[in-house]
Amino acid sequence: MIVRLTYASRASHGVSSELIREILDSSQRNNPGKGLTGILCCHERRANYRPTAGAE
Structure with missing residues (x-):
């Protein structure tokens, strides 16, 4: 079975390259x-x- 996870976040300050x-x-x-x-x-x-997928 494939498991899908979506992670969203917001930095409090800008993130460097x-x-x-x-x-x-x-x-x-x-x-x-x-x-x-x-x-x-x-x-x-x-x-x-960050959408991510992988086997359970």
């Missing part, structure tokens, strides 16, 4: 071994939307 890159790098490094896929969307470096 470096931090966004660190989150992306960490996800690309860790998620495949856990059978997870996902996408990271940012708007004006404040709002984050």
Whole structure:
């Protein structure tokens, strides 16, 4: 069974390009071994939307 999780958050301050890159790098490094896929969307470096899917 595939489980889908959507996570939304809003930073209290703007998020740097470096931090966004660190989150992306960490996800690309860790998620495949856990059978997870996902996408990271940012708007004006404040709002984050992360739909993720993987096996139960």
